[in-house]
Amino acid sequence: MNLKYLFLTVILCVTYSCNNDDSDFELVQVAVPEVMSKTDFRNSVHIKSAQQIEEAGKIYAYQDYIFIGDKGGVHVIDNSNPENPYAKAFIEIPKNEDISVKDNFLYADSATDLLVFDISDINAIAIIERLEDVFDVYNFGIPLQAEVVDYQGFDDQNSVIVGWTVTLERRKKQNDDLLIDVVFDNNTGGFNTAESAVGIGGSLARFQIVSDYLYTVGSQKMTIFNIQNLETPVLENTQYVGWNIETMFQADNFLYLGSTNGMFIYALENPSLPEFVSEFIHWEGCDPVVVDGHYAYLTLRGGNACGQQESVLEVIDIADRSNPILAGRYTLENPYGLGFQGNTLYVCDGTAGLKLFDISNPLNVKLNGSIEGIQTTDVIPLQNSLILIGNNTLYQYRYLENNLELISSFSI
Template identity: 35%
Template sequence: MNLIKSFLFIGLAMSVLLGCDKVESNTYFKTRLPVFEKMSVIRTQMTSVVEPQAIEQTGKIYIFKDYLFINEPMKGIHIFNNVNPSNPSAVAFLNIPGNVDMAVKDNVLYADSYVDLLAFDLSNPTKPTLLNRIEEVFKNVYQYDYENQTLNSVVVRYVDTVVSREYFRTYNPYINYYKETVNYSNSDGGGSYGQGGSMARFTLANEHLYAVDHSSMNLFDVSDKTKPSFKKNIKLGWGIETIFPYKDNLFIGTNSGMYIYNIEDASAPKELSRYEHVRACDPVVVNDDYAFVTLRTGAVCAGIVNVLEVVDIKDLKAPKLVKTFQMQNPHGLGLSGDVLYICEGKYGFKSFEASDVNNIGYSPIEHLSQLNSTDVIPGPKSLIIIGEKGVCQYDYSNKKSLKLLSCISVKPIQD
């Protein structure tokens, strides 16, 4: 009898530990759901030029002649007369829903609008006029894992929502079930060319516009100012971030390395080499002999290092690492002569002597620790630095001491 009871007890215990019941669960969690809009509707809303507006969030920066262009992510472009960097004056806001990048050549502004490329006449920068639109060319930029996502509709914003999920799962008290979490970002030669920063995805060279998305490079012929034409899409692999032109070459920053393409034949970019590094965000600037690459950690970057890498590019087909220097959280960077400028995000802005590449990162010439910075343009009149709090300009004629000229501040978004 005792033996029978023992078997019964063991059987009951096994049924508790291993037995499973079908249990109906109803969970609630707070998330942000996408709001879709058809591109046909968005195209009727855009390209309006309005009076200058306060900047609520900074994106990319660009300069052309005496004008400064500041992108407000997904909204449009603020245009400033910058003839006097000590007193830049806002002249217009160009409303472009879905805008992130821009480039200018011969008084024509090229800008993205979600999946479209737009071209504007800048003969009068206070009143840009739309010249042309090429629809649905940036097919890899706005792709989401949502049922309703197509090229004909894009996510225009997110809304906070409490949702419930009813489902059946196999329940066992000794199994630790996966808890679902969702994270969202608050955003997601010849002719007269402008100048962009190191975080740019658009660049112009040899009568062509090169625009990179997450996995490819789109090529446009812009020799006809009034009618740019899409030529081809070149697959590059996933993780593409930035593009930087130097002479007849393009240096493409990715989250796993730097790609070098030759564009002597502008319509047929030729890959020369790939320099690989650990996974991290990767803007790049170059001179004749070296490429300067910053790698950083962050939620989007998924990196594990914060460093400056100096890469020997004398042989473009065989780039090689020269030296690595520890940084705090390097973002964009700029090169002017023998001075390298590095944006350290919330840790400030630094300048380094670049002539000795083996010692460049050990001791900065200057460190503006209170200046939040994400990208920089060493312009002909001023050093232009953009960060979360706005855009500041400095006189950098004395490389040992930057002199503040002006700041365009961000107006905080009201809840």
């Protein structure tokens, strides 16, 4: 080789090496969004015959029906005979997180949109309204293994994220790689006795109907809709309410928001603009909450992405809502949703089954019993029976004194 060219090659190699020090680079798991145009996305809502469930999510009870969330929509279960429930239909709703029902109108989120369905004839469910772009954040579902999210090329005005591709890439180190995990997530612990027919959701839900308003919470914001005219909801307000909000519960004209860092309390004196009352801070953990009188009960699940190792049930004294105080803490194994009926608090303890706690004295909560051998994620204690979801199975129980009796188990 000509010495002149050899010398030039060495110079180039040295220069490239100096400018590309391996210490400046690292191998990282990069998540790239898979997108769909909003036009195609909004044309993807369909009413289908009963489908096999992929991954059971939240549960919701309304009259003789149970709705079960799934990855691509909502399963409709006919529960007119609790001993023999059967799948009736599947409402295909892409990127759906939650539903709420009032007087035969079902409200559901679909990424950035709010949909309204007429379910007065369950054999002819129909979508009748769509409010577009009312949610500015929704469940991107960022893969847990992702260390960096690459949004380059994503047009949020015309596209929707419908999935992710994760690859291992060599990238220049960043001082701050910001992973944005924004989640758009109703629950009443006891039976709803309002004159209007309003359904009941589990404690993991983020939708609540109170009188003429539908309240929805995302990771940081609450979006409020006036549903006085049920067929045509109106976006009333959007407000910042906290950080990492996961769940919402309503009781006694207050909203209780469960976050990974605590519980936020909002008053509904002005229903169109809830007012912040107070915040109860705890260590970081997944946090659904229910409220009974002067006490709130919440579970913290550790050993996962929520941030802590310890899993507990906490009892919070909210007699003075402006100053909530920790009243008790009880160790659990792997808690998820919870709900109460009478003096019994039912806690889904994941693979450890269902725990039954006596809360007749909230300052001295006692374990009354448990149902083992089942996996549990959320529960709705109805007036006459208890429904429970876990591991793609819907369980129903009748109440006994300090115990439960199985009515049916339905694998979808």
